[in-house]
Amino acid sequence: MSVWQKFGVLAIAASVSLFAPFVQSTLAQSPAAPAAPPATPGLTDTPVAPPNTEAMRVAGIAKDNSRMFGSSPDDPGPLAKDLSPAITPAAVGAAVRKVADWQLAQSQQYFTVIDRARQLDGRIWTWSVLYTGYMAAATTLGEGRYRDAMEQVGKAYNWGLRSNLPSGDDMSIAQMYLELYLTDKQPEEIAPIQTALNNILAAPRVELGSSQKIAWWWCDALFMAPPTWARMYAATGDPKYISYLDEEFAKTNTLLYDPQAHLYSRDASFIDKKEPNGQKMFWSRGEGWVMGGLARTLEYLPKDDPARAKYETQLKEMAGALAKIQGKDGLWSSGLLDPAAYNNVPEISGSALITFGMAWGINNGVLDAKVYTPVVTRAWAGMLKHIYADGRLGDIQQTGAAPSTFKPSASYNYGVGGFLLAGSEIYKMSEAKSAKKK
Amino acid sequence: MSDRGKFALLAVAAGAFALAIPAHSSPAQPPATSAPATEAPATPARPAPRPQVDRKFGSVPDDPGPLATDVTPAMTQKAIAAAMRKVADWQLAQSQQYFAVFDRSRQLDGRIWTWGALYSGFMAASDSLGDPKYRNVMRDMGKTYNWELSTTESDANQHSLAQTYLELYLLDKQPEELAPTKATFDAILARPRIELGANRRIEWWWCDALFMAPPAWARLYAATGDKKYLTYLDEEWAKTSSQLYDPATHLYFRDASFITKTEKNGQKIFWSRGEGWVMAGLARTLEYLPKDDPARATYETQLKEMSAAVAKLQGPDGLWHSGMLDPADYDQPEISGSALMTFAMAWGVNNGLLDRKVYTPVIQKAWAGMLTHVYADGRLGDIQQTGSAPALFKPSSSFNYGVGGFLLAGSEIYKMKGVKHGK
Numbered sequence: 001m002s003v004w005q006k007f008g009v010l011a012i013a014a015s016v017s018l019f020a021p022f023v024q025s026t027l028a029q030s031p032a033a034p035a036a037p038p039a040t041p042g043l044t045d046t047p048v049a050p051p052n053t054e055a056m057r058v059a060g061i062a063k064d065n066s067r068m069f070g071s072s073p074d075d076p077g078p079l080a081k082d083l084s085p086a087i088t089p090a091a092v093g094a095a096v097r098k099v100a101d102w103q104l105a106q107s108q109q110y111f112t113v114i115d116r117a118r119q120l121d122g123r124i125w126t127w128s129v130l131y132t133g134y135m136a137a138a139t140t141l142g143e144g145r146y147r148d149a150m151e152q153v154g155k156a157y158n159w160g161l162r163s164n165l166p167s168g169d170d171m172s173i174a175q176m177y178l179e180l181y182l183t184d185k186q187p188e189e190i191a192p193i194q195t196a197l198n199n200i201l202a203a204p205r206v207e208l209g210s211s212q213k214i215a216w217w218w219c220d221a222l223f224m225a226p227p228t229w230a231r232m233y234a235a236t237g238d239p240k241y242i243s244y245l246d247e248e249f250a251k252t253n254t255l256l257y258d259p260q261a262h263l264y265s266r267d268a269s270f271i272d273k274k275e276p277n278g279q280k281m282f283w284s285r286g287e288g289w290v291m292g293g294l295a296r297t298l299e300y301l302p303k304d305d306p307a308r309a310k311y312e313t314q315l316k317e318m319a320g321a322l323a324k325i326q327g328k329d330g331l332w333s334s335g336l337l338d339p340a341a342y343n344n345v346p347e348i349s350g351s352a353l354i355t356f357g358m359a360w361g362i363n364n365g366v367l368d369a370k371v372y373t374p375v376v377t378r379a380w381a382g383m384l385k386h387i388y389a390d391g392r393l394g395d396i397q398q399t400g401a402a403p404s405t406f407k408p409s410a411s412y413n414y415g416v417g418g419f420l421l422a423g424s425e426i427y428k429m430s431e432a433k434s435a436k437k438k
Numbered sequence: 439m440s441d442r443g444k445f446a447l448l449a450v451a452a453g454a455f456a457l458a459i460p461a462h463s464s465p466a467q468p469p470a471t472s473a474p475a476t477e478a479p480a481t482p483a484r485p486a487p488r489p490q491v492d493r494k495f496g497s498v499p500d501d502p503g504p505l506a507t508d509v510t511p512a513m514t515q516k517a518i519a520a521a522m523r524k525v526a527d528w529q530l531a532q533s534q535q536y537f538a539v540f541d542r543s544r545q546l547d548g549r550i551w552t553w554g555a556l557y558s559g560f561m562a563a564s565d566s567l568g569d570p571k572y573r574n575v576m577r578d579m580g581k582t583y584n585w586e587l588s589t590t591e592s593d594a595n596q597h598s599l600a601q602t603y604l605e606l607y608l609l610d611k612q613p614e615e616l617a618p619t620k621a622t623f624d625a626i627l628a629r630p631r632i633e634l635g636a637n638r639r640i641e642w643w644w645c646d647a648l649f650m651a652p653p654a655w656a657r658l659y660a661a662t663g664d665k666k667y668l669t670y671l672d673e674e675w676a677k678t679s680s681q682l683y684d685p686a687t688h689l690y691f692r693d694a695s696f697i698t699k700t701e702k703n704g705q706k707i708f709w710s711r712g713e714g715w716v717m718a719g720l721a722r723t724l725e726y727l728p729k730d731d732p733a734r735a736t737y738e739t740q741l742k743e744m745s746a747a748v749a750k751l752q753g754p755d756g757l758w759h760s761g762m763l764d765p766a767d768y769d770q771p772e773i774s775g776s777a778l779m780t781f782a783m784a785w786g787v788n789n790g791l792l793d794r795k796v797y798t799p800v801i802q803k804a805w806a807g808m809l810t811h812v813y814a815d816g817r818l819g820d821i822q823q824t825g826s827a828p829a830l831f832k833p834s835s836s837f838n839y840g841v842g843g844f845l846l847a848g849s850e851i852y853k854m855k856g857v858k859h860g861k
Binding site: 113115152163192 | 540578
């Protein structure tokens with residue numbers, strides 16, 4: 001029995017015992033509602049590092065699946081045979097569409113659902129990340145279908161958020177709203193997020209060294225929040241949104257950026273944590289969030305922004321650090337510095353976001369194309385090997401806060417979002433390449 | 439075979455037809471098409487419309503079980519509270535899972551008017567019974583939706599929810615409970631208005647709207663102290679009143695398309711729930727209207743006139759049939775309309791508007807009548823499905839808005855002078 005087979009058996013056994021009571025307890029109707037869950041149920045790529053026991057890992061997977069973020073079937077069927085790693089518009093476009101269309105068929109019905117008892121909500125961050133991917137794919141591939149799907153989401157929610165004083169996670173959906181606003185210019189598309197960000201600006205701020213957590217105290221937040229603020233600046237031209245962004249990003253940077261490793265700790269609780277091999281713990285998706293967040297912030301940052309050079313430097317430093325530890329398969333393991341502790345399996349959500357950050361850097365002159373094009377090309381080829389015949393993108397780690405293991409079939413919406421972001425940038429590279437040839 | 443039994447058989451047979459009945463009174467829907475089942479009284483055996491249950495507004499089982507034997511019409515707080523809790527708790531068990539749901543593809547949304555009317559009843563029940571249980575559920579619901587309405591458009595049906603949000607705001611004073619409603623209503627004030635005689639419909643062109651919207655505007659005034667909300671309320675209500683209020687009968691037509699329609703017996707069509715919406719809307723508006731509001735006297739007069747008119751039409755069982763002026767053509771009493779009218783009369787008595795001696799017997803008789811439609815498990819039956827005109831329905835028919843009306847009525851009766859205190 002292989003390690004994976006063994007793991008599969010364990011997971012099934014555990015999900016049978018854990019999943020059933022979970023569903024029961026969330027669907028049970030006690031007339032006196034249980035203590036209200038916070039507006040943001042604790043599903044952020046988890047606030048406090050979990051003990052990461054096997055039971056918790058399996059319970060987390062069951063919960064992600066029941067919340068329709070994705071699925072991890074025992075038999076995902078055969079891998080795709082119709083994809084080519086060639087960096088041509090046709091080949092890249094085909095892979096992007098294959099995965100995007102599979103995801104749409106799987107989950108579009110959940111984009112516009114709120115169900116408190118079942119803990120469903122199409123506005124939470126896992127979906128928001130997917131939506132950023134659809135927006136990117138719609139633009140680069142000229143696919144009106146993806147954009148229409150996003151317009152429907154915005155309209156269904158009246159362009160609203162989960163909270164009027166949203167956390168980074170809960171404002172991330174507005175990246176899509178704001179991108180639509182930038183082309184549609186419909187006031188209702190921007191009204192709720194502008195109110196929310198203005199509320200944040202009016203509220204007291206937390207400084208470093210205070211007993212409270214800073215706004216973006218976990219590195220994932222750098223994907224969720226700063227690109228939202230940058231887009232609000234683009235939509236309004238008001239520099240107050242950029243000042244806030246720069247000030248808060250600087251705090252997170254001071255707290256979590258490791259100047260030796262050129263990588264971010266997931267949050268302050270990880271700074272001293274070590275992998276089984278004694279290396280520092282750096283998490284593929286955590287670095288992906290920051291790389292993706294840097295690129296998507298720079299995209300809308302004014303050229304003369306005082307912090308611009310710092311973000312560019314950081315993108316370069318991180319890209320350098322990550323390129324060095326790229327696996328032979330072009331990908332990155334969930335625990336970046338101890339792949340063996342995670343079965344030497346690559347993790348696709350982190351790999352995709354890292355690849356997106358690098359490809360954006362190349363396309364926008366921040367990274368040296370000669371150095372990084374081979375890195376990105378290898379990563380793209382590596383990711384395509386995790387696509388199944390039906391379009392499922394596998395090997396995406398479930399929600400969490402730290403490196404973890406997962407089933408090969410594991411596919412989650414945010415990982416697909418990262419893949420679509422990466423594919424869209426690589427599609428642009430392929431267009432530039434084919435234009436050069438002509 | 440009893441009439442009721444015959445009817446049940448007919449209804450089962452009719453249920454086999456897949457009639458797609460829209461959830462009435464969406465302004466976009468012309469009333470002519472939203473009342474297909476009631477428009478052809480030619481054949482004696484009219485099919486009851488297939489009730490809409492997939493949107494989870496309620497249910498119409500073939501066998502609802504026995505009627506309750508543990509509710510009494512005694513005018514004591516203990517008995518009234520017991521009946522209210524029985525129905526309210528059954529409703530919670532049936533549908534709480536749908537309060538905080540929005541699902542675009544399944545057409546589920548716990549924010550639309552059918553739920554809004556229920557929530558008003560839950561808020562009133564918590565208030566009168568001094569039990570925060572139902573109110574707490576409402577607060578959870580509001581949090582789930584981040585206090586947003588289901589649309590930012592001007593649509594009275596989507597404004598009934600705002601009444602609950604605003605009542606919670608008046609207690610909690612949490613800005614987020616107020617913000618989306620205020621933004622939506624302010625946007626409405628900023629838009630051009632439609633005057634009578636225009637070729638477009640006025641804002642509240644169907645009488646149901648007077649329950650859904652004006653009480654929300656009155657509560658927004660209470661929350662902000664800004665009289666611009668009352669000015670809007672008074673101006674728009676006046677348009678609806680001049681269009682739909684029948685000075686001869688002192689009843690409201692459901693909408694302008696009904697003014698010339700007649701029942702089988704040749705009488706005008708006045709719909710129990712339609713009159714209930716208006717009377718309850720009057721009471722719930724007056725509740726928050728300042729004493730010196732220029733339109734106050736008009737609303738009070740209308741509530742008095744309508745109360746007198748409907749009291750005269752009260753059935754021997756204390757209730758009203760779906761078609762108020764042709765009860766023979768609609769076998770059973772209809773509970774949602776009966777409950778809303780009863781609520782308004784009880785409010786009128788409690789607030790010195792209606793003569794206590796005249797109306798207390800009417801209200802008591804109505805309450806006693808309603809209790810005979812409560813089943814052993816707490817189901818409140820004989821509630822007409824969504825629609826826009828009098829219609830038939832199965833005895834087991836129970837829908838959320840009717841329960842809302844019942845809880846509003848119970849809450850006012852609980853507070854009436856003469857009701858024996860103590861739990």
